[in-house]
Amino acid sequence: MRTAFDFSPLYRSTVGFDRLFDMLDAAARVEPMTNWPPYNIEKLGDDQYRITMAVAGFGSDEIELTQHESALVVTGQKHPEPEGTQILHRGIATRAFKQTFSLADYVKVTGAKLENGLLTVDLKREIPEELRPRRIEIRSGSAALRQDSAKQIEHEAPREAA
Incomplete structure (x- = not known):
């Protein structure tokens, strides 16, 4: 005999696990098992x-x-x-x-x-590919600061109306 579980308390304290709870609910439902x-x-x-x-x-x-x-x-x-076939x-x-x-x-x-x-x-x-684990490069503090300060944003002057 199967007993049903109530997952409603977990819904209040979890985010993004809806699909998991739906799968558990479906598995808990008593459905006839097909073995053929x-x-x-x-x-x-x-x-x-x-x-x-x-x-x-x-x-x-x-x-x-x-x-x-x-x-x-x-x-x-x-x-x-097919018509006329007799199965014995x-x-x-x-x-x-x-x-x-x-x-x-x-x-x-x-x-x-x-x-x-x-x-x-x-x-x-x-x-x-975007969901696979990837290695993140760790730079040292002084090298990271020098590299960031070297980057400059180029600004284009506004064009005057002709």
Whole structure:
């Protein structure tokens, strides 16, 4: 049994954590877990991931991948059986599915392929250059003062009306 947490006291004393609290609220909601189709999530490197889904019986035209902001949605919808086909035993699942994966900031889909009944989705975290850690040069006090005093602002004289 899950108990709901009340994050409202934290809203009063934090700034900028709205998305985090929304994710915690969503995780706390009781939703039916979908366990079909089965999938694996692998970490291939520091910033590389792979999702592998077992989607036997589905063609690439029956699966749709959509990334919207921080969510990756994988849906599958089988085409109807051709007219006149009689199935004596159905062991391969053909039911529609929708699987949603929450992605961290700056994680993008870099590729997807369907091979041997496995859908492979490659992901990579690409942090923008301006958000990456950078080294700041520290200058000594006297050198910094001399360099700053050497800088002058050139002033252009106002032009007279002709």
